[in-house]
Amino acid sequence: MKTIQCLAVLVFSLGTMTAFGQAGAQAPPADAVTGRPVTDDDIAVLRQDVQADKTEIITRNMNFTDEESKAFWPVYREYAHEQQKIGDQRVALIKDYAANYDKIDDTQADSYIQRAVKYEEEMADLRKKYIPKFKKAIGAKQTAKFLQVDNRLNLLVNVQLAALLPLIK
Secondary structure, eight states, X not given: OHHHHHHHHHHHHHHTTBOOSSTTOOOOOGXXXXXXXXXXXXXXXXXXXXXXXXXXXXXXXXXXXXHHHHHHHHHHHHHHHHHHHHHHHHHHHHXXXXXXXXGOOHHHHHHHXXXXXXXXXXXXXXXXXXXXXXXXXXXXXXXXXXXXXXXXXXXXXXXHHHHHSOOOO
16 A cells, blocks of 8 residues: 555656656556655655756757747746646555555545535636636647647556556456
8 A cells, every 4th residue: 555655656746747758657566665755855855856847858859049938937947836836636646545545435536526626616616717828928729738748647647656556446
């Protein structure tokens, strides 16, 4: 059980927000995990590392002009900060789920459903909130491209989580 929890939190924190260092990264093998619970400090360090990787991926894919770069990154930092706050809900959900997936009752299942939907809605609302800000900073076409890159990073995380988290028993 601890291995599943450790894997789930590790992978999620690597992605929260949302990517792995490379586009084709694979989930860590189960035997690579020590089995010790992941601490909040571990998550903070991993998130910091991932944010650096995300910055590199975004930079490489966006090919900003100097002017676009100066306008984009302050907006992006705000966006990423808000994304992380919302992501804290998902970390808590994954920790809870990993600890209980094999003994979930209907009440817990309903709670997990509601929490997961709330997370998705808040992330969608955040993207909607920031679209005008990104458009003002870098224009509509570059904003659309950024949203594609951001979406791909999010999809990578979701695929990794789906592969690691067991189905409800």
